[in-house]
Amino acid sequence: MIDFLPFLKKMISAPGLSGFEGPIREIIREAWEPLTDELSVSKLGSLHGLKKGRGPEPRKRVLISTHMDAIGMMVTGIEEGLMRITQIGGIDHRILPGQPVIVHGREDLPGQVVQPPAHLLPESAGSGPVEMQYLLVDVGLRPADVVEKVRVGDLVSYAQAPLELTGDAIAGHTLDNRVSVAAATICLDELQTRLHDWDVWAVASVQEEETLGGALTSPFEIRPDIAIVVDVCFAKGPGANDWRNLPFGGGVGLGWGPNIHPALYRAFEEKAKALEIPANQDLMPKMSGTDAMAVQIVAEGIPTAVLGIPLRYMHTPVETVSMKDVRRVGRLMAEFIADLKPDAMDKINWEE
């Protein structure tokens, strides 16, 4: 059993903000090369990996949809050698002051987000948390050098390095959603030694954090018969203890709600039980907040399942996840896919 922790750590140390996923795509491509039959890139930059099934053509297709883009920031202006920023994806501005970052200018420049003193801000900014428009990034260079190396539109990513915590837990930025890429990779790896009838399309999608752009367009191209969307979900932790939060390290989240096809939910529930993989219902009464919102309604509609990896401190640079859950999702998907018969779609209906 390969240890996927080094791969995950490599992924979360690489840039690849929404819309600019080039660097992370290359890392995933390298990992998927030996695990797939064909690799291609969509018009918007999503990575598509096909592992062919052994059934007769035309084979049914299952899509594993993960997203590889990261949240971060973008330079909107340069004033006296310091940069103004806006967000890419949803960032709580309260975690920014003092945060180590990298400005991807003409070269990568380590720096930090700084909070100006109150007397340099308008009165309305007050003594409370300072909004992003008032924060600055300092890379330690003099103004003339900054202007040469940085321009409006350059990207800024979190610089927090991955940390191995106790109990098989890992912390870092962009575990949302590169842990799902890791889970998909584990699944592809397991399938190397399992026979499966269906074609498997593993997709590392772009732009989930901004536009769901990858999730709207990749399924249009691939037209799968069913889709499994893998994303992080909320783990119980400080200030996060209500019905939306699943136990940390306590098993796979099985999405349930209008975004999910109930027959797929039941199929995954049964499979997890049979394999003694811990799993918990992850309620999504309205929408799932994941790529599944887009995938489900592409073209003529796609039966969709949502598998969740419980994660603490989402969208901060110190997101925390249990590797146990990452492996569980990978394995659950592999077993599910290996069991898909050519006529499995007959049971994916609305009769119950």
Place this chain on the structure above:
Amino acid sequence: MKSLIQKLVETPGPSGFEYEIRDAVREAIGDAADEIRVDALGSLIAVKGKKAAGGKRVMVSAHMDEIGLMVTHVDKNGFVRVTNIGGVYPMTCVGGRVLFMNGTRGVIYASDLKPGSQPKISDLYVDVGATSKEDCPVKVGDVCGFERPFQDLGKRMVAKSMDDRVAAAIAIEALRRLESTPNEIHFVFSTQEEVGLRGATTAAYGVDPEVGFALDVTLSGDTPKAMPRMETALGDGPAIKVRDASFIADPRLVDWMVKQAEAAGIPYQMEVLTAGGTDGRAIQMTRAGVPAGCISIPCRYIHSPSEMVDTDDVENSVKLLVKLLSEPIELD
């Protein structure tokens, strides 16, 4: 070109009611295009060029709709209540004039104006000079746009609906000036952008392009205490959009656009807009995805009746667009 811009900005046509501006665009294009068609949502599509080696099917989208108001109620004294079509700032309406699609004219004002507070859309009403519901020449569902004449200030031009008629003019002018191209170019004059990029969404599906460019106005940061703070300024050239709130331009396309501008010696600026949306998004999300970018014309006072652009920026936008469309587009 100023007379073309004047003709377009002064033609009424809020979202969903673009038939007059469509006729004006069609007339301005004349026989400069190889073919013209109108789609299900009313967008006008003019095709020019045949795909040659290294060429692509390209969509260029400028929206021809403008913001406006629709009648929700006529009260017993003939005063007309309205709701907005697209993003209307009530503050810019008070004391202005409107023109209904049926020719009626009126004044727009606000009831309950409290000192120190801003009016809401529901405070606005239009006075068309009627005295009762019965003698009012407009009814629920009727539509009006803001009425303000075009003004040529020399280096600057001011009018309502520079958003996005100035871009429509740029597209028409580029279509006229285009001499040779390896691309098959679909110039889309889209409808209903202001209410959610609707015309471009369906036009893009129909055109099924390989690459797309939106043309729209963008905020400039060069007025007193401009918010949001922007680096774009009038006179610094057409802006190459990196992102707005609705989409992130394909970075490969952005780099290519920058190279073309530099090769042709056309001034340009980079644009990051933390608000707003443009047809670029609609193109990018079509079918299996389309690399899309946007040329933005810096504009002051957007969505007011007095939008201001720079004459040189407009001319340079035409030049840049012609340059981009005349070349094979290389993304890698």
Place this chain on the structure above:
Amino acid sequence: MTKKLEISAGKVPEIGPDQFALLEKLTNATAVSGDEHEVRQIVLEEIKLIADDVKVDAMGNVLATKFGRGENRVRVMLASHMDEIGFMIVKKHDDGLFEFERVGGIDERQLPGKAVLVGRDHLPGVIGAKPIHMTTRDERKKKIEVGSLRIDLGPEAGDQVKPGDWATFATRFEILGPSIRAKALDDRLGVAILIELLKHAPENIDLLVAFTVQEEVGLRGARVAAYRFDPDMAIAVDSTPANDLPNWDRDVENSRYNTRLDAGPAIYAMDGATIGDQRLIRLLTEVAAENEIPYQIRQPGPGGTDAGVIHKVRAGVPSLSVSVPSRYAHSAAGIARIDDWANTLRLLHTALSQVSPDLLAVERRD
């Protein structure tokens, strides 16, 4: 101006005992967004012998086709949604009471002190509220937080109810003189109308009827239904609020009523999701005038129907929304007039009978 065709079949449908019985069944059924099963089964039962083709798609939409006769038939899509607003049980607390979330837009002030039905078995429960004796005047000025409300099914609910189950208000269908009172008039009225139109399908067109899912959580089902049907034009049939109540200040006209009861089917010029195609608006208003069918224009403003996604599908579909007005939408009980229901059915049937290729041969314009 559309030509009246010589070929038009099917007598204009009317509202009678069968239609009341069907609407009663439909409104009493539980079908919250994402769990439209009960209504889907009723619809399938009603139409399986009339439609030429029936499918249930990947999201649970029922797609029924009735082919017409003659050449160059226009393909007309109709859409009404099967789902209603309601609740999902999210947690069982130690005291045996159930925490829940709303599905779809429900004003939280409509919740306390109501009876509900939970799950496929329609188990009765209540959303209680603290006794007034234990509240303070200040407290009563504030909304009761949804997070503090619970559904109580009695002490032995056991495993009959679990998180993930859905619930609705317990309101039962009733006829009150000229009115109907029921839950989910939005959009079981539409569903009932579509079933009647299928039963009396005019022969000049191909009728593509979509009973959609998940309208209340973002117009989701209609999008894939329209993609599949790929129609020439579409009409969404829904129910829209009539806020035609008196203003507290009696000197002030109610100028924001949206629609009024007894004023007939509401045709939409513009709502938050769609600017109606003027060619279709003209068709309906001219047909209404010629046939003396009352109608009203829904006040332009926020809100949306399935037309909001249908018109943007593929290369675009000329679309329109028509609704039966009803008061108190998205609360426990709505009230609609039987006449408005009947006139909506009449208007749609008569207008559909006059659809021809001429309608869409002209460019979209006023």
